[in-house]
Amino acid sequence: MSVTLNNKTAFGYSTIPDKQILEMEHIYGASHYRRLEAIIRKTQGAWLYTQDGRRILDCLAAYSAANAGHHHPKIVDALVKALQGGYGSVISNVVYTDVLGLFLKRVAEFVPQLGSRFGHNGNKVLPKNGGVESVETAIKLARYFGYKEKGIPDGKQEIIVYENNFHGRMITVISFSTSPKYKEGFGPLTPGFKVARYGNLEDTEKLINPNTCGILVEPMQGEGGMYQPPKGFLKGLRDLADKHNLMLIFDEIQVGMGRTGKRFCFEHENVVPDAVVLGKAIAGGIIPVSVLVTNTALMDMAFKPGSDGSTFGGYPLACVAGLAALDVFESEHLAERSAATGKILKKKILDITARSPHVKEVRGEGLFIGIEVKNGDAMVFCEKLLGYDMLCNDSHHHTIRISPPLIINDDEVEYIAERLEKVLVE
Ligand SMILES: Cc1ncc(COP(=O)(O)O)c(C=O)c1O
Numbered sequence: 001m002s003v004t005l006n007n008k009t010a011f012g013y014s015t016i017p018d019k020q021i022l023e024m025e026h027i028y029g030a031s032h033y034r035r036l037e038a039i040i041r042k043t044q045g046a047w048l049y050t051q052d053g054r055r056i057l058d059c060l061a062a063y064s065a066a067n068a069g070h071h072h073p074k075i076v077d078a079l080v081k082a083l084q085g086g087y088g089s090v091i092s093n094v095v096y097t098d099v100l101g102l103f104l105k106r107v108a109e110f111v112p113q114l115g116s117r118f119g120h121n122g123n124k125v126l127p128k129n130g131g132v133e134s135v136e137t138a139i140k141l142a143r144y145f146g147y148k149e150k151g152i153p154d155g156k157q158e159i160i161v162y163e164n165n166f167h168g169r170m171i172t173v174i175s176f177s178t179s180p181k182y183k184e185g186f187g188p189l190t191p192g193f194k195v196a197r198y199g200n201l202e203d204t205e206k207l208i209n210p211n212t213c214g215i216l217v218e219p220m221q222g223e224g225g226m227y228q229p230p231k232g233f234l235k236g237l238r239d240l241a242d243k244h245n246l247m248l249i250f251d252e253i254q255v256g257m258g259r260t261g262k263r264f265c266f267e268h269e270n271v272v273p274d275a276v277v278l279g280k281a282i283a284g285g286i287i288p289v290s291v292l293v294t295n296t297a298l299m300d301m302a303f304k305p306g307s308d309g310s311t312f313g314g315y316p317l318a319c320v321a322g323l324a325a326l327d328v329f330e331s332e333h334l335a336e337r338s339a340a341t342g343k344i345l346k347k348k349i350l351d352i353t354a355r356s357p358h359v360k361e362v363r364g365e366g367l368f369i370g371i372e373v374k375n376g377d378a379m380v381f382c383e384k385l386l387g388y389d390m391l392c393n394d395s396h397h398h399t400i401r402i403s404p405p406l407i408i409n410d411d412e413v414e415y416i417a418e419r420l421e422k423v424l425v426e
Contacts, residue, residue: 011051012041018051036386036393043070046405046412048391057415059385059392059404063222064254064368065280067338068328069405075284078324079317088317093309103127103319106326107282107291111264115274115295117242124299126292127314131253131279132168134290137308138216138277139172141294142247143192144302146213150245157213160246162198164224164396167216167251199229201236208240214247215240219265222254225396226363226370234271241274247298248273253290257281258329258406261339261366268365274298284325289318335366338406341413342366348417349402356424363399367406370399371424381423388419 018039025035038056042049046069048056061067068075082088091097108123128134139159146157167173174183176193183189194212196203198221215237221227234250241248250273255265257278262268264276275298279290312318328334346362346369353359353371358381360372373381378394378401385392385400395401402416 011049011053036383036391038386038391045069045071046408054389056386056389056391057404057412059390059402059416061403061405062285063280064257064259064403066285067257067259067281067334067406068284068325068332069407070285072284072325072328074328075286075321075324078320079286082317082320088320090312090315090317093311093314097316097319099316099319099323100127100314103314103322106323107278107293110326111276111278111293112272113295114272114276114293115298116272118274118295118297121296123293124296126299126303126308127318128290128292128310129288129312129318130168131277131290132170132173133310133313134277134279134292135167135216135251135253136170136172137292138249138251138275139214140308141275141292141298141302142214142216142249145247145298146211148301150213152211152213156192156211158192158194158207158209158211159214159216160194160196160204160207160212161216162196162218162221164198164221164227165195165216165218166221166223167218167253198224198227199233201233201240204237205240208244208246212244212246214249216249216251218251218255219268220255220260220365220368222368222401223395225372226368226399226401228363228365231269234266234269238271238273247275249275249277251277253277253279255368258335258338259366259403260364260368261335261342263335265365281329282325283318283321284328287318287321289322332407334406338366338368341406341408342369344410345369345402345413345416348413349420352417352420352424358424360398364402367402367404367408369402370395371402371420372399384423385419388422390416390419 021039040048041051046058048058104125107125111123113120114123126137142159143157146152147154161176163178172190175189194207196207250266252264275294277292283289353362358373360374363370376398378399381400382392392402
């Protein structure tokens with residue numbers, strides 16, 4: 001198979017025809033994703049481009065990773081400068097780098113004081129790469145807290161999690177997934193998790209016993225069907241965590257960083273956790289970066305040299321991307337824009353869905369909007385939307401997920417509404 005890379009006429013990375021790209025994926029790639037048939041060669045802002053120049057509005061934003069829009073010029077510029085300036089490459093973790101310190105300070109101060117019952121000590125940050133790595137680091141934090149501070153025998157610690165949770169795809173987090181297809185055949189699974197119904201405080205309290213060390217929860221569920229918990233749920237969890245001395249951990253990997261119209265989703269209820277995990281958009285959707293953030297006292301209690309680590313976690317290029325993305329987040333008021341644009345878009349969606357025979361319910365906040373369809377097969381509608389040059393996907397089969405980059409403008413909102421009208425009403 002002859003391939004042409006980076007020649008002058010290339011649009012994007014190569015000039016290899018679409019048909020060959022599909023063949024290569026099928027022959028050489030694991031089939032772990034069901035893909036929609038669109039081969040993207042280039043991205044900019046809220047748009048995806050194919051070889052023949054077709055442009056598709058991205059209403060998925062890589063599950064909230066591309067919140068700032070694709071190839072944000074300020075983030076790209078920072079990365080190019082780092083690569084050309086000789087400070088992008090990975091450096092052994094046995095020495096310091098100036099960018100890591102700057103990034104850690106920025107993130108520690110970007111998050112409100114976590115775990116204030118342990119003192120107003122400031123926050124500390126532990127950087128990783130993909131989101132699931134930081135979720136697992138948070139699980140280590142909760143377990144160590146149970147062992148060291150609560151005297152739970154090591155190996156007996158339990159963490160409460162929720163039905164339809166999604167925290168990634170590695171063994172420990174799939175072990176407590178309630179989706180059989182995520183874990184069938186992948187045993188032995190990791191013990192130490194108890195599952196409560198999402199939004200149900202009574203269930204949660206019943207599961208608490210002397211071995212319980214923490215609660216891990218998404219403040220809104222993304223993959224699980226775009227559900228908001230009932231009002232008061234997060235506050236109730238905070239009370240339970242205080243009463244029983246549990247580590248309250250919020251997974252904000254998908255719903256943080258402005259997605260729901262607030263910097264953090266937990267701000268909708270004014271509840272502050274003991275630890276938070278962030279990922280995806282934290283580095284502008286160009287470099288994979290995730291972080292565990294917690295109270296300084298807790299971080300120092302749980303992690304000592306040798307007890308954790310990651311070759312690329314916090315490497316210079318990641319920190320450069322993170323610093324630039326946080327600048328963009330603040331200077332472009334992405335959370336406020338998500339709230340304002342989301343309000344307009346949701347109003348339009350409610351108007352359309354009120355006239356649709358297909359829709360069961362509309363949920364969400366900011367630019368995190370789910371449209372649950374009556375036939376339970378949201379992908380049928382997503383495929384039709386792709387035919388109208390709009391990319392979105394299903395959440396938990398039954399819900400169309402609308403989560404575009406937070407930078408979308410009025411014309412793009414209108415574009416989405418026109419297409420939803422075609423697919424859901426006409
Ligand atoms: C809430 C939540 N947690 C964790 C993850 C895992 O992140 P990653 O795919 O980067 O490992 C995801 C990914 O979608 C997520 O939505």
